[in-house]
Amino acid sequence: MNLPKPKTVNVDLYIGGLSNIQNVPNLVKLSANESALGPSPKVLEIFKSGFNLKKYPDGKSSKLKETIAKKFSINEDQILIGSGSDEIISLICQSFLNKDDEVIMSEDSFLMYRIYSQLNGAVVRFAKNENNKFSVSETLKLVTNKTKIVFIANPNNPSGTYINSDELVKLRKKLPENILLMVDDAYAEFVTENDYKSGLDIFKNSKNTVVSRTFSKIFGLANLRLGWGYGSKEIIEAANLFRPPFNISGIAEKAGCAAILDDEWIKKNVEHNEKWSKIIFEKITSKKIITNDPVANFFLLNFDNAKLNSEQAFDIFINNKILLRKMNTYGIKNSLRVTIGTDEENKTFLDILDKNF
Numbered sequence: 001m002n003l004p005k006p007k008t009v010n011v012d013l014y015i016g017g018l019s020n021i022q023n024v025p026n027l028v029k030l031s032a033n034e035s036a037l038g039p040s041p042k043v044l045e046i047f048k049s050g051f052n053l054k055k056y057p058d059g060k061s062s063k064l065k066e067t068i069a070k071k072f073s074i075n076e077d078q079i080l081i082g083s084g085s086d087e088i089i090s091l092i093c094q095s096f097l098n099k100d101d102e103v104i105m106s107e108d109s110f111l112m113y114r115i116y117s118q119l120n121g122a123v124v125r126f127a128k129n130e131n132n133k134f135s136v137s138e139t140l141k142l143v144t145n146k147t148k149i150v151f152i153a154n155p156n157n158p159s160g161t162y163i164n165s166d167e168l169v170k171l172r173k174k175l176p177e178n179i180l181l182m183v184d185d186a187y188a189e190f191v192t193e194n195d196y197k198s199g200l201d202i203f204k205n206s207k208n209t210v211v212s213r214t215f216s217k218i219f220g221l222a223n224l225r226l227g228w229g230y231g232s233k234e235i236i237e238a239a240n241l242f243r244p245p246f247n248i249s250g251i252a253e254k255a256g257c258a259a260i261l262d263d264e265w266i267k268k269n270v271e272h273n274e275k276w277s278k279i280i281f282e283k284i285t286s287k288k289i290i291t292n293d294p295v296a297n298f299f300l301l302n303f304d305n306a307k308l309n310s311e312q313a314f315d316i317f318i319n320n321k322i323l324l325r326k327m328n329t330y331g332i333k334n335s336l337r338v339t340i341g342t343d344e345e346n347k348t349f350l351d352i353l354d355k356n357f
């Protein structure tokens, strides 16, 4: 059969973390930075109330945009709705990248920036970190006249570190105006540090910055696939051209509206995260495992000074039914990532640490 030839692309394929392991039933998954407490009870009510599956959803997701716009005092027509923030990243890359363009990201950031950039023909430049953090000066060193997008996740996954608002403002100021800055706010709601401001807080009125947000993390809706982006009208209109007409389901839209309005549930999640991240941080560091300060809902664990290496640690946790994320796909040596879980899951995690380190 003579099929048309598929495009040839030079891409580092996404290899996700494991979500189950054969022969290990009831595995506790602390590997994907999902929410500890799950969705708001108000969202769960929507799922109980029945839904008209026969009809197409509103392709413009008008209710969700209206709800988001009201909540953050932003303009509806500058919001882009996506099937996860993953799709927002993809739409931005599709609409702004051409063959041989360049993008810049930090050496250890979210894999999808690299993958969507490569799929659209761009070359990825990796900026060195400074003290395990995104470095504005290293990023600026890589700027050329081919640079189209700079990506930053703040806080960053998987390092768990963040740059303060002054640094983020400096990055935008020092980058040439014609470069699009994409600030990924996936973990913004968890952060309580005084010197932190989310991308949305800083860049509401920016002409050349796009911000992405997700319902997969603090809102506990990773399975529903829902995210959004915010940028100037020009950016959002350009990205919308590539958006499939019904890219999110009606039920996702309804759930998103309920989730974003439930401030009480968000607060509960932040408190849970703050409490446990401090406890877990103390324990991890007491075991000579090197990690980031508590900022988001996960820790990157480096085992260079610890009693066991990352492979041994991974196996011990699996034998105790806890799945952590290996860091091989990120090229980060002797390290694992752990997500903060429920009370019970965290206690089990700490107990295993105590018994083995």
Ligand SMILES: Cc1ncc(COP(=O)(O)O)c(C=O)c1O
Binding pocket: 032, 033, 083, 084, 085, 086, 087, 110, 153, 156, 157, 184, 186, 213, 214, 215, 216, 222, 225, 226, 227
């Ligand atoms: C920094 C960052 N951005 C984006 C995402 C993607 O989230 P989603 O596509 O579920 O919205 C993740 C998921 O882990 C992430 O860590």
